[in-house]
Amino acid sequence: MLTKTEAIVIKSMKYGDTSKIVSFYTRQFGKLKGIAKGARRSDNKFGSSLDSLSHVALVIYKKEHRDLHLISQCDSIRSFGKIHDSIEKISVGLSILELVDHLAHEEEENPVLFSLLLETLVAVEKSSRNYQSFARSFQLRLASLLGYAPSLNVCSVCGKSLMEVEQSSALGFQLLSGAIICANCSKAATAKRGVGYTTLSVPAHRILQCFLTSGMESIATITYSESIGNELDETLRLYLRYHFDNMKDLKSTQIFKTMIQ
Ligand SMILES: [Zn+2]
Incomplete structure (x- = not known):
């Protein structure tokens, strides 16, 4: 199911050659993990939105009974630059x-x-x-x-x-x-x-x-x-x-x- 929720990025980890696994705290689902494919390529669509502390609008393919979901889109709402x-x-x-x-x-x-x-x-x-x-x-x-x-x-x-x-x-x-x-x-x-x-x-x-x-x-x-x-x-x-x-x-x-x- 493709779903959208507000989230705060808790942390990101490298995964494979080009991807990241990211932990979020979301308004709708609580703590949740997703994979951002291609997030470490230079032309990646996520930019800095997957950095810790970012407040984001997250779109994920959420699958029942899985603990890792596919991140489709992640747009920065606030980056907390002054922190x-x-x-x-x-x-x-x-x-x-x-x-x-x-x-x-x-x-x-x-x-x-x-x-x-x-x-x-x-x-x-x-x-x-x-x-x-x-x-x-x-x-x-x-x-x-x-x-x-x-x-x-x-x-x-x-x-x-x-x-x-x-x-x-x-x-x-x-x-x-x-x-x-x-x-x-x-x-x-x-x-x-x-x-x-x-x-x-x-x-x-x-x-x-x-x-x-x-x-x-x-x-x-x-x-x-x-x-x-x-x-x-x-x-x-x-x-x-x-x-x-x-x-x-x-x-x-x-x-x-x-x-x-
Ligand atoms: Zn007393």
């Missing part, structure tokens, strides 16, 4: 795509995830600061969309709002349920700690709340220290690893860290 202006922006953009590649299932439709992905890349492109916040917010929102939304507003033990109670020391965070335990209950609940339990500083908890509820375009206005950034990275890494078996360290993030050292 390519900065190595840090590219690293954030690629880490977002890598995360979708690791966590989204093949051909499972999720138009909300497609919109989140597109909205995040547009926000990264437009932003001039705090790029890592987009990657962190995307990790939390993606986990939520895939069924693992943390409950950040009330203590899971006493039920009190975490905004109302003055928190003097670190909160508890149960990775399994995504539940927060207030500082008071956390002190009393020592026996319940163990695998799947970590702590979260009060400022890091506030930032996570903002990451989940603020509009993506205002994510860069949230400011915090580098040490809180490191704590957020570690908390998100633990949370995603706990819930997703195929979660790996993101190569694009590691490459960027090596480059700036």
Whole structure:
């Protein structure tokens, strides 16, 4: 069946002498792979539309029960040129795509995830600061969309709002349920700690709340220290690893860290 859908290019790989195999996240079919025949010939009809991060209009021959479809046409809608202006922006953009590649299932439709992905890349492109916040917010929102939304507003033990109670020391965070335990209950609940339990500083908890509820375009206005950034990275890494078996360290993030050292 010949079908048309909007897509973001996740990655392209060489195939044979002249072709490419390309992974997309599509609005209509979720994550999907296609072969672009002749895409590496100098006179190919695809141009740069098959490069990672491209937002495209894709036409494919989609066959039932196949995991590789034939790409008939791929036209660029947006190339995110301004993401390519900065190595840090590219690293954030690629880490977002890598995360979708690791966590989204093949051909499972999720138009909300497609919109989140597109909205995040547009926000990264437009932003001039705090790029890592987009990657962190995307990790939390993606986990939520895939069924693992943390409950950040009330203590899971006493039920009190975490905004109302003055928190003097670190909160508890149960990775399994995504539940927060207030500082008071956390002190009393020592026996319940163990695998799947970590702590979260009060400022890091506030930032996570903002990451989940603020509009993506205002994510860069949230400011915090580098040490809180490191704590957020570690908390998100633990949370995603706990819930997703195929979660790996993101190569694009590691490459960027090596480059700036
Ligand atoms: Zn409590």
